[in-house]
Amino acid sequence: xxxxxxAVLILLITFGSVGARGLPIVTALRGLGSGVGLIALxxxxxxxxxxxxxxxxxxxxxxxxxxxxxxxxxxxxxFRAGAEVESALVAAMDxxxxxxxxxxxxxxxxxxxxFALGIGFLNGMAVAASLGxxxxxLASLTALPALLSRFGERVGRVSARRRRAASRPAxxxxxxxxxxxxxxxxPRWALVVQRHPWPAAIAGVAIMVVLASPVLSMRLASxxxxxxxxxxxxxxxxxxxxxxxxxxxxxxLQIVAQxxxxxxxxxxxxxxxxxAKDPGVASVGPPQISxxxxxxxxxxxxxxxxxDQATTDLVNRLRNDVLPPVARSTGASVLVGGPTATQxxxxxxxxxxxxxxxxxxxxxxxxxxxVVFRSxxxxxxxxxxxxxxxxxxxxxxxxxxxxxxxxxxxGVTGGPIDSFxxxxxxxxxxxxxxxxxxxxxxxxxxxxxxxxxxxxxVVNGVATTGRVITAAAxxxxxxxxxxxxxxxxxxxxxxxxxxxxVFVDAFVVRSLLLPAVLQLLGRATWTLPAWLERxxxxxxxxxxxxxxxxxxxxxxxxxxxxx
Numbered sequence: 001x002x003x004x005x006x007a008v009l010i011l012l013i014t015f016g017s018v019g020a021r022g023l024p025i026v027t028a029l030r031g032l033g034s035g036v037g038l039i040a041l042x043x044x045x046x047x048x049x050x051x052x053x054x055x056x057x058x059x060x061x062x063x064x065x066x067x068x069x070x071x072x073x074x075x076x077x078x079f080r081a082g083a084e085v086e087s088a089l090v091a092a093m094d095x096x097x098x099x100x101x102x103x104x105x106x107x108x109x110x111x112x113x114x115f116a117l118g119i120g121f122l123n124g125m126a127v128a129a130s131l132g133x134x135x136x137x138l139a140s141l142t143a144l145p146a147l148l149s150r151f152g153e154r155v156g157r158v159s160a161r162r163r164r165a166a167s168r169p170a171x172x173x174x175x176x177x178x179x180x181x182x183x184x185x186x187p188r189w190a191l192v193v194q195r196h197p198w199p200a201a202i203a204g205v206a207i208m209v210v211l212a213s214p215v216l217s218m219r220l221a222s223x224x225x226x227x228x229x230x231x232x233x234x235x236x237x238x239x240x241x242x243x244x245x246x247x248x249x250x251x252x253l254q255i256v257a258q259x260x261x262x263x264x265x266x267x268x269x270x271x272x273x274x275x276a277k278d279p280g281v282a283s284v285g286p287p288q289i290s291x292x293x294x295x296x297x298x299x300x301x302x303x304x305x306x307x308d309q310a311t312t313d314l315v316n317r318l319r320n321d322v323l324p325p326v327a328r329s330t331g332a333s334v335l336v337g338g339p340t341a342t343q344x345x346x347x348x349x350x351x352x353x354x355x356x357x358x359x360x361x362x363x364x365x366x367x368x369x370x371v372v373f374r375s376x377x378x379x380x381x382x383x384x385x386x387x388x389x390x391x392x393x394x395x396x397x398x399x400x401x402x403x404x405x406x407x408x409x410x411g412v413t414g415g416p417i418d419s420f421x422x423x424x425x426x427x428x429x430x431x432x433x434x435x436x437x438x439x440x441x442x443x444x445x446x447x448x449x450x451x452x453x454x455x456x457x458v459v460n461g462v463a464t465t466g467r468v469i470t471a472a473a474x475x476x477x478x479x480x481x482x483x484x485x486x487x488x489x490x491x492x493x494x495x496x497x498x499x500x501x502v503f504v505d506a507f508v509v510r511s512l513l514l515p516a517v518l519q520l521l522g523r524a525t526w527t528l529p530a531w532l533e534r535x536x537x538x539x540x541x542x543x544x545x546x547x548x549x550x551x552x553x554x555x556x557x558x559x560x561x562x563x
Contacts, residue, residue, distance in 0.1 A: 002485065006478030007065055014069075014471040023072055023147055023155065028064030031139030035060050035132040042131065048124030054491055055125060056132035058483050058498070059428060062476035063107065063435065064136030067100045068144050069475070070439055072155065073468045075148055079156030088156065089148050095446070096439075097141060102372065103438045104137035106365055107431030113361040114427055117353045122420055129428070186466035190459040190515065197519040204513030205388075211504060212391030214398040220351060221416035222343035224250060224306045227489050229411065242305070246282050251306025252299040253315065254338035255284075260331035262293035267330040274326045275300050280314035299338075306340045307416050315344045347419040354423060361427065362387075365434055371539050373445055376532075377525045381517060382441075385509050386433040392508075393429050393501030394422060401493055410484050410492055421493060429501035436473070436510045440465050444518065445526075454522045462515050473506030 004025065011021040039053055074096035078088035111133070114126040148155065193200045225238035241249050257271050268287045276284040280302055287298040300318075304310035315336055323334045365386075366379035373379075397417065399405045404414030444461030448454060480502065483495030518525050528536075 002482035003479035024068035027068040031136035035135035052128035060132030066472040067140040085152035103435040110431035187463040190462035200516035248302030258333040268296035389505040
């Protein structure tokens, strides 16, 4: 409800008409309803975490409104340039619709890339989120064009006040047709970046590096019930156990020894004594011997809480330093298990496989960008800037959820970052960053193809897409932040981190850093070696035939609404 209310208000400010405001929301909800239904069916095929539907709704609602918003905006632009509804709609689907297909496919690829990690827990989340994105993308490509064909004139109509404002002569006389010459914040901002690219680039990099710096101290582990809200029964029980028996009672370690001989009590007792002597162990329970007498198991209670770094250090110390000598001396095989040790292993597995996952996703996205835009610079730039957005998102997450900065605003206390969060966050933020990358760069590429003026292409691209990209990002930020108002720590973490990633990507990377870098590179942005050009397949996002829709009615003045 919070996310939808924010979307309605932002769309009202952006479009000013009820029809244009309602279509993106209706389209997203139609697709999301289908996605949730498919997720429910999918739970009978693959195991999914209990918050998979919430994650899918969070992502699907945000990207669904965004995709519909980009298509509606391009339709209105074509309609107001003089095209009929049908011609304006075809042109919009042949440009913005292609970009939606590419952007949605990239998000799905990034999410399904988690299968490379080989962890079933993440596979279920990836499938759920991918279904949500897939269905809202299909709704934007099917239901939205049908609605626009019926209500297109009402959506594209210009109010009398805006018509008069758009009809005022430009400074040089006549109606301003060049996006960079129109009034409004984004045309003026594009010209500012064009004139001062070096300060803009330096400022953008500085902001992203500062926000990403806390990542260097990120600690991966599993948050426990000590992070739950104080009014929940799980938190009350956790606090009572910690007060009565010590912090480590909430997360005992399970020590299992395979004895050299059946019923070897001496070997079991020696293992228990060695474990009890470790300074990080508060107490050790009596060993229990299996009926066959070959296995002994006992509980070791740490002196620190399950999520503390001291407990992780204890697990590693027992495995690497304490238990191997006693295993050699007794002939027993000794292992450390239990929920806390499992989380330590889980974090280790994810940390080791994370580079592989990042490499696969980045490589696939870079290859797609290379084929689509016929440029070596664009894939490299996209990979680096998307990684900056992810780093900034994780940095803010560490500052709030691990360090506890401003934790009271979202109702959390400091603790470790859950091990699966960086993986899932990378997949989502990388995919969403690629959305804005595609929408902005495709418009710049369209201008470059038409004029062959690299600098003016950047200015016109930012001038025409800046408003809609930031409006779409603002909607997504509010949708994600609405999930931070709940009580579940994982959903709070995802909500805040995703909102941060989208905000910095749209308002810093796409509005400041990317235009400045492309201005500095100039024509070199669109160079491609001849040998590579001959070998690459052709896959176009911007269709030349669609950039100029057929004008068959009396045109209204082109309009670029301000700010």
